[in-house]
Amino acid sequence: MGFIMDGLDAEDYDRGYRDRDLLRRIASYFRPRLGAMFLVAAMIVLSSLSQAAMPLVASWGVDAIEDGTIAAVGWQLIAALLFAGVLGWLFNFVRQAYSAKVTGDVVLRLREDAFDAVLERDLSFYDETPSGRIVSRVTSDTDDFATVSTLTMDLISQVLMVGFVTVMLFLRSIELALVTMLIVPIVVGLALLFRRMARAGTRRAQRSLSRVNANLQETMGGIAVAKNFRQERQVYDEFQPINRQSYQVTLRQGYVFSAIFPVLFLVAGVATVALVQLGGTAVLTGGLSAGDWYLFLQGVSLFWFPLTSIAAFWSQFQQGLSASERVFALIDATPRVVQTAAEPAGELAGRIEFRDVTFGYDPAHAVLRNFNLVIEAGETVALVGHTGAGKSTLSKLITRFYEFQEGRLLIDDRDIRTLDLAGYRRQIGAVPQVPFLFSGTVADNIRYPRPEASEEEVLAAAAAVGGGDWLDALPHGLRTDVGEDGRALSMGQRQLVALARLLIQNPAIVVLDEATASVDPLTEAQIQEGLDVVLAGRTSIVIAHRLSTIEHVDRIIVLDHGQIVEEGDHMTLLARGGRYCQVYNTYFRHQSPNYRVGTGFVPVGGDPMPLQP
Structure with a gap:
């Protein structure tokens, strides 16, 4: 039991909804399609009437056989049965067609809302939630909702059928109808008993499926690593x-869903046997005609199946409610990055000031505490330090991907929380260490920030990066397909595309997670030329x-x-022999042409500086 439930806990953003609230919200998605819903309702009524008419016509036939008039009315009965059957088929066809259209429209809107919510979530949301589980809510859960929407249409049809048949039964025999009604509370009670277990x-089941999706997503993303280390079996x-x-x-x-139908049909079977006995006795004593008895038995069969379907529906309906609950929880997830206003960002100069900023990914453990830093407009600043020093954290706060807990972050002397976020981010350009390219061509990826950019602008941006020589290595130039995640290109080519994409965007502020960290020296030189253009x-x-980057900032x-321990230019900090010198001797000294094995920094024409502990 423990194994089965392991890992099936709710996500942090999950929440519980009352059935009443869920139904009200689901109804809001159907409300814009009331016209089609009324048509569907009319078709359901007509279809139910035509189905209820079938046993009535058949009972007339039984009475005609009993009184010897069947030869005179036989063709009329056949025509009536055919007419009722054709009408029932036609009404049901129209109902099914419009039901499918309404359900499709509702699921389309629900999936759009869910996907829009996914795009609006903060970056911290993706750090904490496996992407496969998010995908499961947007796809599988909305499909489950569609299934239950169709079941709802069927439920309305079944309810009307039960209503018509009940009236017909009471018109034929009040005593037998009352016996039939005695079973209704038992069936409803059993359905409600199954409800909680089904939910x-x-x-x-939905959480376990999302775990499968998350595992598959991760596996596909890291399949190259798995194959490289021959870990397919693992x-x-x-x-x-x-x-x-x-x-x-x-x-x-x-098992839960399968158990309810046998139990309900067992109850219905016992009740049917009792009605056969009572009805047969009534026919023999003359209290009921054979036709009426036949009509009653046919009506009861029409009554039991919809009634058991209605009862079973409540168990199945929990699947739709659970699916909608998960989708609405995704839509309603509380954002952590909250803007206090939406002032137009305007054209930014790019001055950045951290004023007593405190931030922690986990608020209980601060990465930055009372942090202060001013970066002037147009200035190029390099952040260095050991792993976990807070370098990436600063860039994530500047791009407004995370919410800081205390202090102020000012952009051109304006609180970042008061700016229109979309307008602000249009003027922020970021290049990660491993750039992501979307499926499509090189040109498509370069113009991604500005889809309206012309071919000439795309070519000019590509040519400005590294002199444009890298385009000659692409088999089809700008029309080269980059493949999934850009895997058809080398890492260096991806970085050059990312830099060209940045030029098309023309941002006021650039955040660069060293684009030359994972490339060969020749590509590094090309990228460095591109950086000179991008950062200017x-x-x-x-x-x-890379040393080649920090030497020129x-x-x-x-x-x-999370604290600033030194600041200055490259040579000044080296000469000081402080913390920067330690970082240099750890990470950068081997990149210097003046590097000597076993020594630290060697100034031109000077003595080696000792390695720092």
Whole structure:
């Protein structure tokens, strides 16, 4: 039992909704399509009437056989049965067609809302939630909602059928109808008993499926690493228990859903036997005609199946409620980045000021505490420090991907929380260490920030990066397909595309997670030329991994545990022999042409500086 439930806890953003609130919200999605819904309702009524007419016509035939008039009315009865059947088929066809259209429109809007919510979530949301689980809510759960929407249409049809048949039964025999009605509370009670089990089982099944999706998503993303280390068997072994858990949970859910129908039909069968006995006795004593008895038995069969379907529906309906609950929880997830106003950002100069900023990914453990830093407009600043010093944290706060807990972050002397976020981010350009390219051509990826950019502008941006020589290595130039995640290009080519994309955007502030960290020296030289073009005249924050970058910046900020311990230019900080010198001797000294094995920094014409502990 513990194995089956392991890992099926709710996400942090999950929340509970009352059935009444869920139904009200679901109804809001159907409300814009009331016209089609009324047409569907009319078709349901007409279809139910035509189906209820079938046993009535058949009972007339039985009475005609009994009184010997069947030869005179036989063709009329056949024509009536055919007419009722054709009308029933026609009404049902129109109902099904419009029901599918309404359900499709509702699911389309629900999926659009869910996807829009996914795009609006903060970056911290993706740090904490596996992408496969998000995908599961947008796809699988909305599909489950569609299924239950169709079931709802069927439920309305079944309710009307039960209503018509009930009236017909009471018109034929009040005593037998009352006996039939006695079974209704039993059937409803059994359905409600299954309701709670069905809801809980459905939640677990949906969570287990999202775990499978998350594992598959991660596996596909890291398949090259798995194959490189020949770890296919380990990947498969990790997938097996997750898949087995999903199987076990889904099996338990199936047992719950499968159990209700046999139980309901057993109750219905016992009641039918009692009615056969009572009705047959009434016919023999003359209290009921054979035709009426036949009509009653046919009507009861029409009554039992819709009634058991209605009762079973409440168990199945929990699947739709659980699915909608998960989708609405995704839509309603509370953002952590909250803007206090939406002032137009305007054209930014690019001055950045951290004023007593305190931030922690976990608020209980601050990465920055009372942090202060001013970066002037147009200045290029390099951030250096050991892993965990806070370099990437500063860039994430500047791009407004995370919310700081205390202090102020000012952009051109304006609180970043008061700016229109979309307008602000249009003037922020970021290049990660491993750039992401979307499926499409090189040109498509370059013009991504400005889809309206012309071919000439795209070519000019590409040519400005590294002199444009890198385009000659592409088989089809700007029309070269980059493949999934840009895998058809080398890492250096991806970086050059990312830099050209930045030029098309023309941002006021550039955040650069060292674009030359993972490339060969020749490509590094090309990228460095591109950087000179990209960074010119812009406020630039560079997370430095290469000596070639930090040697030419205006100022180096040395961070240690979220605090500034030194700042200045490259040579000044080296000559000081402080913390920067330690970082240099650890990370950068081997990149210097003056480097000597076993020594630290060697000034031109000077003595080696000792390695720092």
